[in-house]
Amino acid sequence: MFVRVYDKLNSRYYKSIVYGTINVGWFLQYIVLNPLKNCFELVEYLDKSIEPAQPLVETIQRDNDDFIVYENALLLKYKHYCKKNEKYMNIDKLCGYTDVCENFEFIADIIDNKSVLAEKYKIKLRQLSDKDKWDYIQTQEDANEFMKLFVGFHDSTLDKLVYVEEHGYTGVTAIFDNSGWYGVVELCFEGLLELNIRPAKENYDRYIYEATMLVENETVFWADGYMENEDPAYNGSYIKAMNLKWRKIV
Structure with a gap:
């Protein structure tokens, strides 16, 4: 746990x-x-x-x-x-x-x-059971490194999003395709706090051109637009959770 x-x-x-x-x-x-x-x-x-x-x-x-x-x-x-x-x-x-x-x-x-x-006391210190399968975003430095790797989500698309709610657990898994620059990644937001998804309007394309990833108070905030600080009034898509882990799938 x-x-x-x-x-x-x-x-x-x-x-x-x-x-x-x-x-x-x-x-x-x-x-x-x-x-x-x-x-x-x-x-x-x-x-x-x-x-x-x-x-x-x-x-x-x-x-x-x-x-x-x-x-x-x-x-x-x-x-x-x-x-x-x-x-x-x-x-x-x-x-x-x-x-x-x-x-x-x-x-x-x-x-x-x-x-x-x-x-x-001789108590074994535990590690997360899936740490060898995922990269965890634990600090702002981790977030910055991922954003650099994924080119700030430039030209990426949100292809799939799965919401899971069980007893004692809420989470969202999102698949982003940025094949032109890096590949396809799976982001798993756990301990979900906020979820707001706004699809592209009829006269707009579905590409993301810049994004935000902020780590503060042991939470991670992601948005499909650039901002210096978390903005609850943002009118685009954003996800906030207590934990974020990711892995490349293609």
């Missing part, structure tokens, strides 16, 4: 793979890795200080096939550890990677302190 986390204390965002979750619903908490501090953090799913409560953790990719679910009888070993070591033990459900959930000392530590240095 890949998420965007809002660090309320420092008013900034960061992205992380989820290493585990504790409890469910109103009491749900995420175990994530803060790359800005190189520490594991226990983050509340909801900011309950405002009404209505708002998510502090937003899902980008919901890939948790390797998660193990511990509840009922499977939690007895952990509860025995807590009782023996006088630790907090009121957990109804624990999900995550095996090396995380069965490291009782780590679980008790992060519940007590909310933050644990990454090097303190």
Whole structure:
């Protein structure tokens, strides 16, 4: 599972793979890795200080096939550890990677302190499962490099767009053809925030002559026209998402 986390204390965002979750619903908490501090953090799913409560953790990719679910009888070993070591033990459900959930000392530590240095425990640091299949746009430098490679979308066309909405996931896959300069690429926008597509009018061609790609606050904004800053009043096509990855297909 890949998420965007809002660090309320420092008013900034960061992205992380989820290493585990504790409890469910109103009491749900995420175990994530803060790359800005190189520490594991226990983050509340909801900011309950405002009404209505708002998510502090937003899902980008919901890939948790390797998660193990511990509840009922499977939690007895952990509860025995807590009782023996006088630790907090009121957990109804624990999900995550095996090396995380069965490291009782780590679980008790992060519940007590909310933050644990990454090097303190022998927990395997994960990579995105599809990182060898896609190039990720993570910084403005990544965006600039792609724009240079794809010639700023000059003379390209948007040939296909597929919108996907599932439980805990929204995404758009767009196929752009720029065969005259580079080739055909597939852009996958995940954790979709905004989508506005305006086809060419009857008396216009469908070619894109310039475009924009901006990375800010762990989001990516793409538009089929040039602009210095994100403009919500732009009357062309634009897509905004928490994550963007791409690959050349032709």
